[in-house]
Amino acid sequence: MRGTRIVMTVCNIVAVALLSTAGWAAPEADPLKPRVPEAERADARKVKSPLTVTPEIIAKGKELYEGKGTCVNCHGLTGEGNGPGGMLLSPGPRNFTNCKFHKKRNDGELHWIIKNGSPGTGMPALIKGGVITEEEAWMTIAYERTFCKDTE
Numbered sequence: 001m002r003g004t005r006i007v008m009t010v011c012n013i014v015a016v017a018l019l020s021t022a023g024w025a026a027p028e029a030d031p032l033k034p035r036v037p038e039a040e041r042a043d044a045r046k047v048k049s050p051l052t053v054t055p056e057i058i059a060k061g062k063e064l065y066e067g068k069g070t071c072v073n074c075h076g077l078t079g080e081g082n083g084p085g086g087m088l089l090s091p092g093p094r095n096f097t098n099c100k101f102h103k104k105r106n107d108g109e110l111h112w113i114i115k116n117g118s119p120g121t122g123m124p125a126l127i128k129g130g131v132i133t134e135e136e137a138w139m140t141i142a143y144e145r146t147f148c149k150d151t152e
């Protein structure tokens with residue numbers, strides 16, 4: 001009896017360990033540190049969105065984020081960086097619900113990253129790669145900003 005109990009306890013420990021590994025995702029690297037390389041940052045920050053953000057633009061951004069743009073695969077439906085593809089990446093994808101991150105970055109910097117990718121990470125060069133256009137990237141940025149619920 002005692003032996004059976006010990007075996008069951010060991011099985012439970014193994015099961016819990018396996019389950020937590022399955023849900024394991026690498027944390028994102030410091031989201032407040034700049035990502036655009038220093039030599040290009042000042043220019044990137046000057047680039048402004050040609051779009052006026054309206055509910056229609058945000059809706060289009062959501063459609064792109066969840067569809068053609070493939071963002072959802074890594075950044076997740078709720079924007080927390082927990083998409084199925086993101087689970088495999090180290091560092092993990094950006095968590096867009098973090099308002100501190102949004103305050104730190106202007107639109108031009110986000111656009112640069114969507115265009116060129118984030119060097120040395122799994123964030124792909126989606127504009128250069130022909131996945132989305134410059135204009136579509138601005139729409140996804142408008143949508144990404146809505147994941148921050150801070151109303152200050």
Ligand code: HEC
Nearest residue numbers: 029035069070071074092093094110113118121122123140
């Ligand atoms: C293959 C996975 C993957 C896909 C697809 C993906 N991303 Fe990312 N993304 C990442 C990872 C990983 C990071 C974190 C990179 C880092 O830490 O520098 C990231 C970071 C970002 C950042 C933060 C850049 C910064 O300044 O910190 C933005 C913005 C972004 N992604 C937008 C998008 C958008 C928009 C799409 C879809 C059009 C998209 N991503 C699709 C993996 C992905």
